[in-house]
Amino acid sequence: MQIKCYINGRLFNEDIEPDMLLIDFLRNLGFTSVKRGCDTANCGLCTVVVNEKAVLSCSVLAASINEKHITTLEGLEDEAKIIGELIANEGADQCGFCSPGFLMNVITMKKELENPTDEEIKHYLSGNLCRCTGYMGQLRAIKKYLELGKDGE
Amino acid sequence: MFSLKEYISVKSLEEAYGLLNQNKNNVILGGLLWLKMGNKNYNKGIDLSQLGLDTITETESEVEIGCMATLRQIETSQIINNYFDGILGKSVKNIVGVQFRNCATVGGSVYSRFGFSDILTALLALDSYVELYKGGIIPLEQFVAMPIKKDILIKIIIKKDGCRASYKSHRIASTDFPVLAVCVSRCSASWKVAIGARPNKATLAINAAKLLSQNPTKDDIGAACVEALNEVKFGTNLRGSAEYRSQLAKVLVRRGVEDICK
Numbered sequence: 331m332q333i334k335c336y337i338n339g340r341l342f343n344e345d346i347e348p349d350m351l352l353i354d355f356l357r358n359l360g361f362t363s364v365k366r367g368c369d370t371a372n373c374g375l376c377t378v379v380v381n382e383k384a385v386l387s388c389s390v391l392a393a394s395i396n397e398k399h400i401t402t403l404e405g406l407e408d409e410a411k412i413i414g415e416l417i418a419n420e421g422a423d424q425c426g427f428c429s430p431g432f433l434m435n436v437i438t439m440k441k442e443l444e445n446p447t448d449e450e451i452k453h454y455l456s457g458n459l460c461r462c463t464g465y466m467g468q469l470r471a472i473k474k475y476l477e478l479g480k481d482g483e
Numbered sequence: 484m485f486s487l488k489e490y491i492s493v494k495s496l497e498e499a500y501g502l503l504n505q506n507k508n509n510v511i512l513g514g515l516l517w518l519k520m521g522n523k524n525y526n527k528g529i530d531l532s533q534l535g536l537d538t539i540t541e542t543e544s545e546v547e548i549g550c551m552a553t554l555r556q557i558e559t560s561q562i563i564n565n566y567f568d569g570i571l572g573k574s575v576k577n578i579v580g581v582q583f584r585n586c587a588t589v590g591g592s593v594y595s596r597f598g599f600s601d602i603l604t605a606l607l608a609l610d611s612y613v614e615l616y617k618g619g620i621i622p623l624e625q626f627v628a629m630p631i632k633k634d635i636l637i638k639i640i641i642k643k644d645g646c647r648a649s650y651k652s653h654r655i656a657s658t659d660f661p662v663l664a665v666c667v668s669r670c671s672a673s674w675k676v677a678i679g680a681r682p683n684k685a686t687l688a689i690n691a692a693k694l695l696s697q698n699p700t701k702d703d704i705g706a707a708c709v710e711a712l713n714e715v716k717f718g719t720n721l722r723g724s725a726e727y728r729s730q731l732a733k734v735l736v737r738r739g740v741e742d743i744c745k
Contacts, residue, residue, distance in 0.1 A: 349486050385585050391487075391490060458580065
């Protein structure tokens with residue numbers, strides 16, 4: 331079957347199988363920031379944004395994104411670079427495999443929550459698992475990221 | 484891994500119902516989260532997402548949740564959080580993560596009558612109904628007891644009758660399936676006690692609820708907790724034994740009733 335969608339603002343017309351998952355669709359097109367982790371909708375590694383909502387691409391049919399807008403980390407390179415540096419400065423990155431999905435959800439959270447508390451940040455990101463860091467360094471980095479743009483910074 | 488021969492985004496419920504009953508291997512897709520974990524070979528996958536069934540609305544006497552509304556919509560809906568002490572939002576907020584709840588639909592969870600369903604437990608304790616395409620509007624309690632038939636759950640209707648409610652669950656890890664879920668409600672003088680993740684599908688402890696008066700004493704509450712254990716069957720799975728669940732039920736029912744009496 332044929333679908334038409336926009337990935338990071340670019341139009342794609344592709345032929346797909348009806349049961350193809352969005353993660354495979356994106357990776358086949360070269361968007362390899364989208365990582366396959368648990369494949370059971372638990373780890374958050376495959377997070378992408380579909381029409382402004384963060385979703386698990388391992389659990390969405392590619393067929394269902396017809397006419398929709400998808401954003402992967404490749405489309406948010408500037409923002410990813412900023413968060414990446416903050417994470418590195420806090421020593422909050424080890425293997426880095428969870429980072430793309432984690433960053434996608436952080437960026438979505440920034441748009442959705444206004445001045446979130448630590449508890450709200452932890453709750454929002456509870457679907458992004460990291461098995462290296464213990465999350466505290468990431469939390470410090472996120473709080474610094476959320477402060478950016480305030481007071482004209 | 485499941486497989487699907489054909490994907491169809493339907494234009495009407497009539498079309499969806501016709502396709503669903505055309506072949507025993509045709510299926511309504513819902514949020515796909517559970518469906519894709521299986522290894523069934525489906526013929527046609529029917530997507531309802533173009534039918535505008537993802538809304539949460541209220542009338543003077545009811546709250547209506549469309550079958551394609553996501554668990555995240557339920558968690559963040561102002562309408563839903565205004566009623567029933569916000570228990571519907573509370574019941575779903577620990578399910579995996581935001582991305583998961585952006586995908587999972589309430590229709591998928593309720594129609595499938597999953598044993599682990601937090602939202603089914605919470606809805607069962609309220610004055611809830613389901614609207615089915617062919618089956619019409621029936622009480623949720625009746626729907627839960629029915630065998631799964633090929634029909635389409637269009638929406639969930641909850642009467643706004645000033646019920647007080649409390650939702651409690653116990654989880655091994657905060658984002659895991661519940662080991663046990665309990666929802667207690669009091670509408671006027673009548674109580675409902677729903678127990679889910681037993682690990683079987685949620686059920687009402689009817690006799691236990693009858694032991695609770697408008698303002699129950701400590702003894703009444705204790706008696707209701709014991710009765711709940713007598714009338715509800717608990718089972719064993721990897722998350723906990725039947726004995727462990729029955730001990731949890733005793734505590735969670737008591738806490739739920741006490742919450743409402745506060």
